[in-house]
Amino acid sequence: MSSGHPRTSKNLLSFIADRFPVDKLNFHHMVEEKRVPIHRMSWGYYTGGLTALFFLIQVVTGLFLLFYYQPTVSDANISVEFISHHVAGGALIRNMHAWSSSCMIFSAIVHLLTAFAMKAFDKPREITWISGVLLLLITFAFGFTGYLLPWNQIAVNATKVGLQSVEDLSQCLPPFLAGLPRVLRETFQGEASIGQSTLGRFYAMHIVLLPLAIASLLGLHLLCVQLHGMSKGVDKETDKSERFFPFFIFKDLFIWAIVFLGLFTVSICVPFDSFLPYPLLAPYDPLAATPPGIKPEWYFYFVYYPLEMLPFPVIVALSNILMAVLFLTPWIFKGTSRRTLQTLALSATAYLIVMTLFGEQIVHFVKP
Amino acid sequence: MFPTPMLKCNSPSVFLQVTFASFIMSFGLCIQVGIAYPEFQQFSEKNSGRTTNCASCHENATGPAGNGSGQIGSLTIEEFAKLNEARTAFEPGKDVDSPILNRFGDLLIKKLGKRKVLEDRKEPAKLASDYGFQSDIDQDGIPDAQEFLDGTDPQNQHHGDAWRLFVVNINRYAPHIIAAAIGVLLLDWGFARMIGGFMAIKRARKKRST
Numbered sequence: 148m149s150s151g152h153p154r155t156s157k158n159l160l161s162f163i164a165d166r167f168p169v170d171k172l173n174f175h176h177m178v179e180e181k182r183v184p185i186h187r188m189s190w191g192y193y194t195g196g197l198t199a200l201f202f203l204i205q206v207v208t209g210l211f212l213l214f215y216y217q218p219t220v221s222d223a224n225i226s227v228e229f230i231s232h233h234v235a236g237g238a239l240i241r242n243m244h245a246w247s248s249s250c251m252i253f254s255a256i257v258h259l260l261t262a263f264a265m266k267a268f269d270k271p272r273e274i275t276w277i278s279g280v281l282l283l284l285i286t287f288a289f290g291f292t293g294y295l296l297p298w299n300q301i302a303v304n305a306t307k308v309g310l311q312s313v314e315d316l317s318q319c320l321p322p323f324l325a326g327l328p329r330v331l332r333e334t335f336q337g338e339a340s341i342g343q344s345t346l347g348r349f350y351a352m353h354i355v356l357l358p359l360a361i362a363s364l365l366g367l368h369l370l371c372v373q374l375h376g377m378s379k380g381v382d383k384e385t386d387k388s389e390r391f392f393p394f395f396i397f398k399d400l401f402i403w404a405i406v407f408l409g410l411f412t413v414s415i416c417v418p419f420d421s422f423l424p425y426p427l428l429a430p431y432d433p434l435a436a437t438p439p440g441i442k443p444e445w446y447f448y449f450v451y452y453p454l455e456m457l458p459f460p461v462i463v464a465l466s467n468i469l470m471a472v473l474f475l476t477p478w479i480f481k482g483t484s485r486r487t488l489q490t491l492a493l494s495a496t497a498y499l500i501v502m503t504l505f506g507e508q509i510v511h512f513v514k515p
Numbered sequence: 516m517f518p519t520p521m522l523k524c525n526s527p528s529v530f531l532q533v534t535f536a537s538f539i540m541s542f543g544l545c546i547q548v549g550i551a552y553p554e555f556q557q558f559s560e561k562n563s564g565r566t567t568n569c570a571s572c573h574e575n576a577t578g579p580a581g582n583g584s585g586q587i588g589s590l591t592i593e594e595f596a597k598l599n600e601a602r603t604a605f606e607p608g609k610d611v612d613s614p615i616l617n618r619f620g621d622l623l624i625k626k627l628g629k630r631k632v633l634e635d636r637k638e639p640a641k642l643a644s645d646y647g648f649q650s651d652i653d654q655d656g657i658p659d660a661q662e663f664l665d666g667t668d669p670q671n672q673h674h675g676d677a678w679r680l681f682v683v684n685i686n687r688y689a690p691h692i693i694a695a696a697i698g699v700l701l702l703d704w705g706f707a708r709m710i711g712g713f714m715a716i717k718r719a720r721k722k723r724s725t
Contacts, residue, residue: 404703421676
């Protein structure tokens with residue numbers, strides 16, 4: 148018993164020392180010496196950088212939107228309309244914010260799947276993986292909190308559904324915890340129904356709390372990536388590699404330029420709201436009936452459509468299992484070959500694509 | 516003329532008579548005009564697969580019946596006069612400024628006449644071809660008639676079929692896109708040269724030191 152504690156703390160110290168080697172904490176090791184393997188999965192190394200690019204675009208366009216956006220139930224929708232129709236370049240900035248938020252979530256999911264397939268969570272990269280999973284969850288939280296801000300029919304009604312789901316969690320909890328979801332919902336909502344307090348809280352989360360959380364975690368994530376270098380990515384050892392600085396950086400910058408141009412072109416040509424029926428874009432009316440067609444953003448379809456088909460407790464159980472697997476991936480798949488991981492990643496990709504593109508048809512088929 | 520609550524009533528009996536008459540007239544109008552023509556909305560939704568509402572032609576998204584803004588129950592005497600004038604525009608060419616219709620609705624009545632609009636209820640698809648594909652109220656590059664067929668908002672420049680908007684805007688904003696492309700690629704080239712410059716300085720220093 149007496150020797151248990153020193154051994155545990157020794158193990159913990161050794162774990163931390165392996166993940167944060169002080170001798171490698173210098174520019175020479177982290178940048179000049181760093182090499183990037185070249186193989187058929189090398190494209191996966193660019194997905195993290197692209198996610199960072201979309202995050203930077205979010206920050207810059209978000210700052211511009213802050214100049215005009217009014218976080219009050221009476222003015223929020225009008226201020227968004229004002230940005231779109233009367234501010235010079237306002238429509239472009241707003242569209243870039245909306246498009247890049249979707250692109251950021253898309254590239255974050257692709258980054259997670261490629262990192263999984265390339266076994267980029269293997270020792271000593273466990274903290275890189277866990278911080279990455281947390282970053283993805285924060286990105287989803289950004290999407291959820293930002294969705295309410297235009298204060299239109301779909302924004303408020305979809306948020307209502309989301310918050311109701313939080314309260315519904317009480318069905319799946321033991322009696323002593325059953326009150327917790329209600330407390331959580333009330334905390335997010337701030338008042339009896341969605342109103343000014345909710346908007347204020349979501350706004351605060353969207354522009355202060357979540358950016359602070361993502362900035363700190365992103366710092367940790369990038370530090371880990373630079374400290375441990377790129378994972379080898381494939382089972383077979385490859386001789387080919389290139390220097391991170393300047394060659395990989397050159398290519399990364401070029402891809403950033405092309406992707407930015409693509410985003411700019413799409414944002415200037417296609418308003419993001421065009422994909423929604425116009426009755427859902429009308430200012431929120433608390434006295435009106437809930438309009439048909441209320442749905443969350445596309446990146447929640449993978450959980451929204453199963454919710455339509457399966458009992459709520461089943462979805463909660465599956466979500467919990469998925470979360471546990473995601474966080475424990477470095478230990479669960481420690482000895483798994485990359486070929487198996489690629490098959491698993493492809494299966495997950497297929498599920499996400501099918502549920503996102505054909506989820507509605509599947510629901511109609513299952514529940515006519 | 517139509518009585519409104521603004522009228523001054525000297526005795527309760529007059530007030531009751533006025534209120535009763537007002538109620539009867541409003542009710543009559545609601546029956547006659549209040550029910551819009553859902554055939555067009557139903558066609559638009561079926562044709563496009565999108566949810567729409569009365570706001571494509573009416574001031575109020577829930578239609579002309581009711582007491583809300585742009586609805587019959589809230590009209591003033593002057594607005595009732597305008598409504599009656601609009602209701603008599605059976606033939607095309609008459610300027611219409613109906614308080615319950617939006618600009619697209621007004622233009623529709625002006626261009627086709629109410630008689631034609633009523634006829635088209637039997638075959639709502641004809642409304643688009645009868646109206647023609649020249650008018651574009653919101654100037655988004657998609658004609659109003661096409662927006663009716665696509666189930667999009669003819670009065671909102673930032674709402675339309677995504678692909679059609681892309682095709683229109685890629686031509687409209689070609690100079691902006693080209694300017695952005697030149698700017699971004701120059702910036703990228705500049706960054707690359709800068710990094711290359713740092714590398715060259717580093718190599719030169721290393722050479723000198725050895």
